[in-house]
Amino acid sequence: MTLQTYGLTHLAIATRDVDRAFEFYEMMFGMAPVFRSSTFLQAQTPGAHDVLVFEQSDTVTGDTRDIAHFGFRLRAPMDIDAAATMVEAAGGTVVEQGEFVPGEPYVFARDRDGYLVEIWYELPTRLDPVG
Numbered sequence: 752m753t754l755q756t757y758g759l760t761h762l763a764i765a766t767r768d769v770d771r772a773f774e775f776y777e778m779m780f781g782m783a784p785v786f787r788s789s790t791f792l793q794a795q796t797p798g799a800h801d802v803l804v805f806e807q808s809d810t811v812t813g814d815t816r817d818i819a820h821f822g823f824r825l826r827a828p829m830d831i832d833a834a835a836t837m838v839e840a841a842g843g844t845v846v847e848q849g850e851f852v853p854g855e856p857y858v859f860a861r862d863r864d865g866y867l868v869e870i871w872y873e874l875p876t877r878l879d880p881v882g
Contacts, residue, residue: 842863
């Protein structure tokens with residue numbers, strides 16, 4: 752037996768400026784703040800169970816160390832070019848854009864603090880929720 756979960760839903764990243772970092776994800780994915788303290792902001796994507804925490808730190812490098820990247824899965828493959836354009840408009844940098852296999856486009860981008868973010872479309876799998 753395994754635990755039934757919503758999958759990977761939580762990631763915390765360090766940032767020098769919590770509001771500046773959050774604004775990138777708000778502009779890109781419509782994330783909204785759900786909890787704020789004096790040292791961090793917790794945000795969620797509408798309609799999802801994910802949580803991204805922006806933690807205040809004076810020693811940010813944007814180096815993901817053992818976390819290679821984190822990703823946001825698109826609902827439609829034709830949105831990939833708009834995603835790349837939005838990355839730059841939100842103050843990020845497109846690092847790479849292509850297609851993993853036919854029908855599965857992707858963009859790797861750096862956010863304002865240098866974290867590597869993947870935006871991709873994945874063909875439906877047998878594990879996807881129905882509906």
